[in-house]
Amino acid sequence: MGNVWSRSESQEQPQQPRIKAEVVTTTTTTIVKEESTVQVGTKRPVDDQVEAKGEFIEDVPSKRPKRKEGWAKKAKKGNNKKEPKGDRKEKTIQTRPEHLGPREPRIPKKKVALLVGFNGTGYQGMQLNPNCNSIESVLFDAMVKANAISKDNSDDAKKSAWMRAARTDKGVHAAGNLLSLKMQIPEDYDIVERINSFLPPQIRVWGYVPCIRSFHAKNLCDSRVYEYLLPTCAFMAPEKKILTDTPTSDDDLVISNNDPTNPIVKYATRSTPELTQQRHDYRATQQQLDTFAAAMKIFEGTHNFHNYTNGKSFKEKSAHRYIMSIDVSQPMYIDGSEWVSIKLHGQSFILHQIRKMISMGMLVTRSNTPISLIPKTFEENKINIPKAPALGLLLERPIFKVYNDKMRSKANQVERDIVDFDVYKDQINAFKEEWIYKKIFEAENQEHVFDGYLTSLDAHLGNDYEYLNPEGVIPDSCLITTKYNRPIKQESEDEEEHDDE
Secondary structure (H helix, E strand, C coil), rough: CCCCCCCCCCCCCCCCCEEEECCCCCCCCCEEECCCCCCCCCCEEEHHHHHHHHEECHHHHHHHCCCCCCCCCCCCCCCCCCCCCCHHHHHHHHHHHHHHCCCCCCEEEEEEEEEECCCCCCCCCCCCEEEECCHHHHHHHHHHCCCCCCHCCCCCHHHHEEEECCCCCCEEEEEEEEEEEEEEECCCCCHHHHHHCCCCCEEECCCHHHHHHCCCCCCCCCCCEEEEEEHHHHHHHCCCCCCCEECCCCCEEEECCCCCCCCCEEEEECCCHHHHHHHHCCCCCHHHHHHHHHHHHCCCCCEEEEEEECCCCCCCCCHEEEEEEECCCCEEEEEEEEEEEEEEEEECCCHHHHHHHHHHHHHHHHHHCCCCCHHHHHCCCCCCCCCCCHEEEEEEEEEEHHHHHHHHCCCCCCCCCCCHHHHHHHHHHHHHHHHHHHHHHHHHHHHHHHHHHHHHHHHHCCCCCCCCCCCCCCCCCHCCCCCCCCCCCCCCCCCCCCCCC
């Protein structure tokens, strides 16, 4: 017989039912869970130990891929349970500052352009500053009282996105200025009338214009128009003053040379009643008016105005300013005194720039200095240019031409208002006459502001103003040195001059 192959008992294994093993995977261990259900399919051993026991799992990919190891999730604060809404409200009320009082009903806010005007006498400028009596501080308080600004935002103007189109210095006026902010507009009363009821009569709100949410008073302002009122007695020839070592009266002017290394202090008497009356009755010649107008025209265009401000060097880009137009009016007569109005339209102005420009135009006119001196003041040499009084300066209005053009172009899509001071033209003109022009003339008649300014110029100590000469040359003797500059030699009229850039 042929060989018959047979298995020994040791080789034979009883047929076991195949058991499905479900593997539960965790980050640290693998647990095999048995099921009694028999499945048919391709199997693979879990590991050597399981294979020895005859346990298999299906070779099927898991529906959810194993999570890759990475940064552990941050545990939530607390017990990972959200607080009930009621509890959150109670918590908010408990943490609300006591000085704000109970929460008032919410009134919808709108982004607006607020049009205002003011007489700046007695105020420390326009801008809102801590512990300063400024125009904006008085206006902000009035708006809180009128509920134009909520009590929640009453402790910080920044919460209302408060911004001005143009700052004004101490004592400077504005027939028109503009603030952008988020303002509450109640429906049950006139908010403009309500705000004005809490303001002194020398500060007025003309109205408001609803605007786009991104409106920014400073950044969207294209240019500004200023006006300066100057008495023509400023064109009178200088009069030499007698200086004394001690004051002769409490009204004397203190004159110093502003030299910390060798300080000198003298005293000068104010104008006599006869000279004061002479200045009041003075009438400028046509030649003086023409010279002054021509001098002011030289400032038009883009120039380096480092000599017309404080704290800027010749090399600073911010010293460059663009002036679009300067116009000098024909003389006007107020209470027997002769004045001229100077309108200055510029992209923007730096600190004291306008007052120093007016002063330079007036200085060359009264001293018979050639107006060719003015272009030299745009060069690197640093000289001392006095400031004309703040009394005569006022902001006429800021201009928003680009913004208004954009709003007009979208008028067929969405109804948008433009920023237009002419809507309130009659109110503004009446305010200018009553609270700006009239107050300027009254202050000059009572306090003799310009008379004191001219007296201080005529009694000046030192060589600072030696650039006022018939040749129109800036001598080395009047150059000043600060940390912002170094003096360079001035070229004479006979030498080749460099073109202004």
